[in-house]
Amino acid sequence: MSPERRGFGSGVVLGLIVGALLAGLGVFLVGWLTDSAHDDSVVEARETIEDNYFKATDTTQLDDSSISGMVDALKKRYDDKFSHYFTPEQYADFLSATSGRFSGVGLTVTEVPKGLRIATVLPDTPAEDAGLQPGDVIVSVDGESIAGVSSDASTARIKGPPGTSVKLGIKPAGGGPTEQVELERADVRVPAVKGAIRRDSEGEKIAYVRFATFSEGAHGELRDEVERLYRRGAEGLVLDLRDNGGGLLNEAVLSTSIFLDQGNVVSTESRTQGDQSYPATGDAIEPRPMAVLTNRNTASAAEILTAALQQNDLAEVVGTRTYGKGTFQEILDLDSGGALDLTIGQYLTSDGTSILGEGVKPNVRVADDPDTKADDEALDRALAVVGAQLQPAGN
Numbered sequence: 001m002s003p004e005r006r007g008f009g010s011g012v013v014l015g016l017i018v019g020a021l022l023a024g025l026g027v028f029l030v031g032w033l034t035d036s037a038h039d040d041s042v043v044e045a046r047e048t049i050e051d052n053y054f055k056a057t058d059t060t061q062l063d064d065s066s067i068s069g070m071v072d073a074l075k076k077r078y079d080d081k082f083s084h085y086f087t088p089e090q091y092a093d094f095l096s097a098t099s100g101r102f103s104g105v106g107l108t109v110t111e112v113p114k115g116l117r118i119a120t121v122l123p124d125t126p127a128e129d130a131g132l133q134p135g136d137v138i139v140s141v142d143g144e145s146i147a148g149v150s151s152d153a154s155t156a157r158i159k160g161p162p163g164t165s166v167k168l169g170i171k172p173a174g175g176g177p178t179e180q181v182e183l184e185r186a187d188v189r190v191p192a193v194k195g196a197i198r199r200d201s202e203g204e205k206i207a208y209v210r211f212a213t214f215s216e217g218a219h220g221e222l223r224d225e226v227e228r229l230y231r232r233g234a235e236g237l238v239l240d241l242r243d244n245g246g247g248l249l250n251e252a253v254l255s256t257s258i259f260l261d262q263g264n265v266v267s268t269e270s271r272t273q274g275d276q277s278y279p280a281t282g283d284a285i286e287p288r289p290m291a292v293l294t295n296r297n298t299a300s301a302a303e304i305l306t307a308a309l310q311q312n313d314l315a316e317v318v319g320t321r322t323y324g325k326g327t328f329q330e331i332l333d334l335d336s337g338g339a340l341d342l343t344i345g346q347y348l349t350s351d352g353t354s355i356l357g358e359g360v361k362p363n364v365r366v367a368d369d370p371d372t373k374a375d376d377e378a379l380d381r382a383l384a385v386v387g388a389q390l391q392p393a394g395n
Contacts, residue, residue: 042066051256063336071340079357080343081111082329086149088337094156103185104107105161106214107132108243110297110323111151114171115139119243119297122190136172142167152341161183192218195225197234198379200387205232208379211255214247216300219254219278226258227285236289236386238379239309242319246300249278251330256350257281258309259290263312263350270330270345289389290315291382295360301322306360307349317362317384324354 046062064087070086086094106125109116113296116138121127130303140146141157158166176312195209207229211222226237246252250265267277292306292315303322309315327345331339348354365379 009224011355014361018317060321060336064338067334067338067340071342078343079254080327082325082327082341083277083343084152084341086150086153086331086339086341090149090156091333091337091339094152094339095303096156103187104159104325105130105168105183105185106188108190108245108297109138109151109155110245110299111154112137113147115146116151116154116272118199119245122162122188125188130181130183132170132181133173137171137173138168139171139178140169142168145169148216150341162187190215193221193225195229197232198238198383200383200390202387202391204235204387204390205233206383206386206390207237208240208383209237210240210353211302212244212366214244214255215252216248218247218251219258222255223258223285230285230288235390236291238291238293238382238386239315240293240379240382241302241306242293242295242378244299245297245300245323246302246325249301249304252277252301254281256305257284259284259287259314260308260312260350263306264352265350267348267352268345269284269348272344287314289386291318291385292316293362293378293382294319296320296323296359298360303355303360304347307355310360310363311349311351314363316385317360318364318385319365320365320367321357321361322359324355324357324359326354326358332381 003323010088046049046059046066048326049062050057050059064085068085071083074080075083106122106127107118108120108122110119111117114137118127118132118134118136118138120134121132137357138146138154138158141154144157146154158168160166162185162186165182166185167180170181172179187330190212190217192208192213193211198206198208200206207226209225209229211218229237253265257280260280261282262280265278265280267275269275290309292309294302294306294317298306299322301323306317308318327343328345328347330345332342334340336340346354346356347361363379363387366378368376368378
């Protein structure tokens with residue numbers, strides 16, 4: 001199996017990054033869970049249950065419950081929301097959904113205790129056609145509850161070959177009973193970058209760039225779009241990272257390097273893999289007035305970029321506090337056919353601080369109010385913040 005770092009995404013675009021092996025801990029756990037340790041209390045308890053429980057038991061289910069129990073204990077003790085156990089069936093679904101030609105329904109989601117909360121409904125997709133809304137919670141897939149199931153496993157169930165159907169149990173954001181909604185999967189491309197020229201109240205031309213995900217090659221798209229809008233006369237930039245749940249660590253470093261010429265972007269600390277720093281790669285564009293838009297769904301790799309720009313005085317952060325995902329995970333295959341998706345370290349932002357559970361706090365706090373006539377108060381404020389920096393001193 002080929003190792004690959006994952007865990008720098010929290011909001012999921014119904015398509016996931018396969019992780020790597022955590023070899024040292026994996027050997028320990030697999031050895032602990034096998035029948036070779038006959039005197040182990042866990043094995044003894046399982047055998048006692050099999051011999052004496054008043055209902056017939058399934059050895060595989062007991063083993064799955066034992067592993068889940070260990071992971072749940074770690075999650076509770078260390079307030080870890082991101083470690084999970086894949087049963088063999090769940091892991092098979094996950095691997096199938098992350099290889100070959102598979103598709104989705106057009107949602108970005110975040111994991112919540114009841115299932116998956118919809119963050120964004122992409123335009124011209126089955127999800128939009130079905131009337132799904134941000135804030136709705138997916139509580140079941142094809143009749144099976146996903147409460148307590150990892151986002152990786154849940155989204156793998158939702159994905160599948162184009163043209164096939166999936167039935168989602170939806171708890172509406174506004175309240176009411178759960179609704180069963182059937183959707184036909186389709187090829188859904190999530191554009192990483194979309195930009196336009198906007199004007200502030202004084203008529204200044206400002207580049208507006210929506211950056212949706214840190215997928216492979218996204219940094220190149222971001223740089224091309226920013227430079228295109230600057231060539232069209234934009235004097236400043238609003239970078240919209242709202243609902244961006246992250247992605248590849250390397251893309252976070254390269255995206256930050258578009259604006260930061262030198263210095264540390266992010267560092268990682270891991271008990272098993274050591275510590276590592278990721279500096280900017282150089283060749284940054286000339287700094288211009290800049291604001292970054294964030295909300296509670298701005299997570300992981302998007303938080304790395306946000307923090308680096310804020311801490312190096314390259315941008316004002318406008319919006320609401322970010323998610324606060326300060327850890328990263330790796331996937332470990334087990335001999336049983338299942339896998340452990342374990343938190344193996346934490347990352348520190350550009351100035352060496354942890355945002356775990358804290359998030360990045362905005363310089364200017366503002367949230368969009370759906371009850372007002374304004375289309376997007378947060379964007380309007382971000383344009384004003386950039387515009388104010390463009391005005392001559394004394395104006």
